[in-house]
Amino acid sequence: MPGAAGTALLLLIPSLIVVFGIVVYPLGRTLYTSFFDVNSPFPGHYPFLGLGNYRRTFTNPAFWAAIRRTAYFTMVSTWFELLLGILLALLLNARFHGRGILRAIVILPWALPTIVNGLMWRWIFNPEYGALNALLTQLHVISNYRSWLGSPFLALNMVIVADVWKTTPLAAFLLLAGLQTIPRELHEAARVDGAGAVLGFFRVTLPLLVPSILIILVVRTIEAFKVFDIIYIMTRGGPANGTQSIAYYAYIQAFSNQLFGYGSALAYVIALFILGFALIYMRLLRTEFAY
Amino acid sequence: MRTEGRPARRRKRRGKRAAYLVLLYAAAVLTAVIVLAPFAWLLISSVASPVDLLARPLKWIPSHISFDRYTSIFHAGTNDAAADFRSGMINSAIIASSSVAISMAVGIFGAYAFARIDFRFRRTSLLFFLSTYMLPPIAILIPLYLTMVRLHLLDTKIGLIVVYCSFITPFVLWILSGHFRTIPRDLEDAARIDGASRLGALFRVTLPLARSGLLATALFGFLLAWDEFLYALIFTSSAQAKTIPVAIAEFQGRFTVDFGLVAAGGILAAIPPLLIAFAFQRYIVSGLSSGAVKG
Numbered sequence: 113m114p115g116a117a118g119t120a121l122l123l124l125i126p127s128l129i130v131v132f133g134i135v136v137y138p139l140g141r142t143l144y145t146s147f148f149d150v151n152s153p154f155p156g157h158y159p160f161l162g163l164g165n166y167r168r169t170f171t172n173p174a175f176w177a178a179i180r181r182t183a184y185f186t187m188v189s190t191w192f193e194l195l196l197g198i199l200l201a202l203l204l205n206a207r208f209h210g211r212g213i214l215r216a217i218v219i220l221p222w223a224l225p226t227i228v229n230g231l232m233w234r235w236i237f238n239p240e241y242g243a244l245n246a247l248l249t250q251l252h253v254i255s256n257y258r259s260w261l262g263s264p265f266l267a268l269n270m271v272i273v274a275d276v277w278k279t280t281p282l283a284a285f286l287l288l289a290g291l292q293t294i295p296r297e298l299h300e301a302a303r304v305d306g307a308g309a310v311l312g313f314f315r316v317t318l319p320l321l322v323p324s325i326l327i328i329l330v331v332r333t334i335e336a337f338k339v340f341d342i343i344y345i346m347t348r349g350g351p352a353n354g355t356q357s358i359a360y361y362a363y364i365q366a367f368s369n370q371l372f373g374y375g376s377a378l379a380y381v382i383a384l385f386i387l388g389f390a391l392i393y394m395r396l397l398r399t400e401f402a403y
Numbered sequence: 404m405r406t407e408g409r410p411a412r413r414r415k416r417r418g419k420r421a422a423y424l425v426l427l428y429a430a431a432v433l434t435a436v437i438v439l440a441p442f443a444w445l446l447i448s449s450v451a452s453p454v455d456l457l458a459r460p461l462k463w464i465p466s467h468i469s470f471d472r473y474t475s476i477f478h479a480g481t482n483d484a485a486a487d488f489r490s491g492m493i494n495s496a497i498i499a500s501s502s503v504a505i506s507m508a509v510g511i512f513g514a515y516a517f518a519r520i521d522f523r524f525r526r527t528s529l530l531f532f533l534s535t536y537m538l539p540p541i542a543i544l545i546p547l548y549l550t551m552v553r554l555h556l557l558d559t560k561i562g563l564i565v566v567y568c569s570f571i572t573p574f575v576l577w578i579l580s581g582h583f584r585t586i587p588r589d590l591e592d593a594a595r596i597d598g599a600s601r602l603g604a605l606f607r608v609t610l611p612l613a614r615s616g617l618l619a620t621a622l623f624g625f626l627l628a629w630d631e632f633l634y635a636l637i638f639t640s641s642a643q644a645k646t647i648p649v650a651i652a653e654f655q656g657r658f659t660v661d662f663g664l665v666a667a668g669g670i671l672a673a674i675p676p677l678l679i680a681f682a683f684q685r686y687i688v689s690g691l692s693s694g695a696v697k698g
Contacts, residue, residue, distance in 0.1 A: 120520045214434065231665055375541065382541070
């Protein structure tokens with residue numbers, strides 16, 4: 113009989129094949145391509161550039177503009193999801209009639225396919241016939257219809273609204289699971305000590321939610337940094353590239369402009385950015401779990 | 404003085420409690436409205452007449468309701484967008500369920516290894532699997548495309564299934580290993596003392612006890628596959644493999660005049676995942692969080 117490691121390896125072989133059998137070769141090939149000036153999808157002889165594509169990436173203002181937009185998207189959407197997620201989790205953890213129904217309703221945006229979510233919000237934000245314009249005019253909040261997706265920075269924020277609406281439920285449910293593991297006695301102890309509801313939340317609840325919060329931060333940051341689908345369907349990166357995320361920028365370079373070498377270098381730079389974030393968060397996670 | 408003070412304090416406390424309840428129910432109603440209103444508008448748009456949809460001021464309740472757009476999707480000819488849409492639903496169902504079935508079949512063994520066997524680099528190798536999630540799809544898209552051309556897998560369901568398994572399997576390993584760990588080890592040890600092999604114990608003891616976790620994992624994988632867009636966009640081009648998100652994205656491009664038709668398509672594409680989430684909310688949430696918290 114093989115040892116523990118041997119048995120584990122044997123059990124892991126199918127997964128290794130299914131996952132890394134698909135990923136490893138393309139990943140290596142993309143790295144290789146990133147060193148050449150490849151400008152067509154067909155095999156052939158392309159000039160070797162060394163780190164030229166990477167140099168080009170870091171000296172390109174369009175790249176940094178896309179990074180800035182992606183960082184803004186990532187930070188704003190993640191923090192809103194976390195903040196609203198905590199409030200929503202507290203609500204879903206409170207006792208009231210209809211809580212079960214509300215829980216079942218709240219999960220729905222998360223299950224909605226991203227593409228459908230994008231087209232739905234694009235329709236709601238429509239400058240001429242959109243429901244948002246109609247609602248705000250009828251409530252006398254605005255006097256004229258606005259083009260919500262028509263100016264670069266506003267459009268980016270509206271895409272964030274659509275993204276936050278869809279992803280807050282997942283954050284809320286992970287936090288709810290964290291809330292449910294907190295023993296009731298802790299709250300009661302805090303109350304006996306004279307702490308009010310608000311103080312009790314910050315002293316007792318929030319510290320115990322830290323592991324859930326960190327997991328949400330890691331997952332959402334990675335997802336947001338890769339954002340592509342919702343931008344493709346809502347704005348195609350426009351107007352004036354105002355919503356062009358880094359993943360969308362790389363997609364355009366590789367597939368529309370046929371700059372496969374440059375696109376490959378971009379892909380690696382994105383992966384390094386994400387890896388950097390993940391390592392920082394994982395360091396945080398480890399120190400938190402060490403308690 | 405004292406006898407007067409107590410009822411006053413009690414009244415004050417009761418007032419506070421009432422205010423809390425009012426706030427609580429107000430928050431619950433507000434949440435329900437924010438969540439449901441966009442869905443409701445999508446649904447209304449799919450059955451309202453174009454005249455009502457384009458009216459200003461907007462008519463929230465349509466003057467009459469018609470399901471013509473839904474029937475037109477189901478009865479359309481074979482070479483237009485509506486037909487692509489129909490085949491997209493079928494393709495998505497086949498691709499999502501096949502990739503989940505394969506990912507589960509291979510992932511169960513791996514998850515078991517992560518949950519039950521102490522080996523060096525256990526944590527590191529799980530993280531290694533999960534690190535594939537950090538890769539932007541664009542990092543493997545181009546070579547994968549060329550490989551598929553060479554293997555004649557481009558624009559086939561099998562090609563997409565293979566790719567989907569590569570990102571569903573790490574999730575299966577993660578969620579399921581967290582779940583296996585919640586099942587007492589003693590039960591398995593008892594079976595093994597009775598002469599069952601490791602795999603025998605896995606299949607006869609652990610798996611039946613992990614039913615809810617298996618269901619949660621499979622449903623989560625299905626939602627992931629149903630939602631995937633970028634690979635499908637690049638790797639499929641015809642009705643034989645195109646998935647529903649791709650069909651919808653093209654649908655939106657073609658029917659800019661009548662948004663109602665796009666809305667009807669969106670509603671149909673959303674029905675399977677929404678039903679799954681609504682019906683199995685508890686399983687999915689508890690499965691996800693047990694994997695996430697204990698993994």
